[in-house]
Amino acid sequence: MPETGGMTATFLPAPSAPAAHGERGSYWITTFGCQMNKADSERMAGILESMGYREASGELEADLVLYNTCTIRDNAEQKVYSYLGRQAQRKRTNPNLTLVVAGCVAQQEGESLLRRVPELDLVMGPQHANRLDVLLAQVEQGQQVVATGEHHILEDITTARRDSAVCAWVNVIYGCNERCTYCVVPSVRGQEQSRLPEAIRLEMEGLAAQGFKEITLLGQNIDAYGRDLPGITPEGRRQHTLTDLLQAVHDVDGIERIRFATSHPRYFTERLIDACADLAKVCEHFHIPFQSGDDAVLKAMARGYTVDRYRRIIERIRQRMPDAAISADVIVAFPGETDAQYRRTLALIEEIGFDQVNTAAYSPRPNTPAATWPDQLPEAVKVERLQELNALVERKAKERSARYDGRLEQILVEGTNPKDATQVMGRTRTNRLTFFPADRGDGRHWQPGDLAAVRIDAVRAFSLSGSAELA
DSSP: OOOTTTTOEEEEOOSOOOOSSOOOEEEEEEEESSHHHHHHHHHHHHHHHHHTEEEOSSGGGOSEEEEEEOOSSHHHHHHHHHHHHHHHHHHHHOTTOEEEEEEHHHHHHTHHHHHHOTTOSEEEOGGGGGGHHHHHHHHHTTOOEEEOSOOOOOOOOSOOOOSOSSEEEEEEEESOOOOOTTOOHHHHHOSOEEOOHHHHHHHHHHHHHTTOOEEEEEETTGGGTTTTSOOBOTTSSBSOOHHHHHHHHTTOTTOOEEEEEOOOTTTOOHHHHHHHHHOTTBOSEEEOOOBOSOHHHHHHHTOOOOHHHHHHHHHHHHHHOTTOEEEEEEEESOTTOOHHHHHHHHHHHHHHTOSEEEEEEOOOOTTOGGGGOSOOOOHHHHHHHHHHHHHHHHHHHHHHHGGGTTOEEEEEEEEEETTEEEEEEEEOTTOOEEEEESBOSSSOBOOTTOEEEEEEEEEOSSEEEEEEEEO
8 A cells, every 4th residue: 555645735726627517616626645645636626627616726715625635644634634724714704615525534534524623515535536526416405425435436437637648547456455553544445446457448548549658557555456356367366467457558559658556565476577577668666665674563564574575576676677766665663663673674775775765653543453552652762763764765765866877868758847947857767756958959848748868967866857859
């Protein structure tokens, strides 16, 4: 599951679309958390625009405000309540404001959110994202709606309002069946539900027809894809796996790059690694959380693998794809973690040399076993360990970035650098953010979707810069 980015917020709107059913007012969506939430927000934005809502110029001007929430860390959840407080105060003077909380906090808290914030109109869990129009119809009839029951996610016929014109998310499996002792995701996102490969390919073909060049296949635990689908091959293995899916969608015309996230070491197979090495469109970037560098802590987390198993995965990837980028998630100060166990985590990061690591200090979450354990560590220890960890992660990332210096890298242009309009930005196949001049030197400018060959002349821990020529 993607524990990545639990404290980040992504703000929508985006480019407006024509109203299908007349004007209903304006909307604003704030998205907290992981890629799955971002994909859900794109779908909900598409639903709102098909209903006749238009983008607002700002959160405080919107007629409908939707917070798509994350509960993976406590500070992300508390930030939501801070935002809600502002909107609740606004609604007291503007009763026509529609206030919606979606996502994982909504699923976790349910009706108790209405007691805490009675100004809310709609509380909806992530399994109900594609029902937003139906639920809002109930709100328009004067109801205060809570939708957090188990709901089978059928093939989604809604049209997402994509945040990018070049790169798109495609959900392939919803939910998670793992029971990591620290993680609230299975209880808020439900059981695994895999989409059929035919439906996934059809969605990718539609995106290619719209001009999208890069697809990221998404799942809380994407390596589990297909294990809830029927079918066994003559060789006796499951007929539907992530490896099979990559092979089934690899030849979609117009798609230049394919990525996938998030992986689980328990299910990451040698067959998958070999397929990624052999399939030209699959990018050489793997996000594989390890969470701890100590076997006893991993066992307490119920992660289902050892540090040695994790090492072997990385070794195999680097045998087949020596330049592949490896990113990960890690948690420090898990209940009972000793200083020696924490030092083993630092040692693993030093040894492997990750390109990027999403770091977090342990945060007790409701209805998870670890939250009730007596050996919780003091906040001061959490802060100290996290600071030391972050310094190491940045140093190793900068060391990994050094290999790009002077190299010619293929960059897929995604858009203008928001901090410098004379530059465009995109990513290497290994997912390093790269900036270079927008002017091609022939009187034209690089456009989103272009592939550029960029000579790297400046490296930083998490980004690159260079000069470009036609790829």
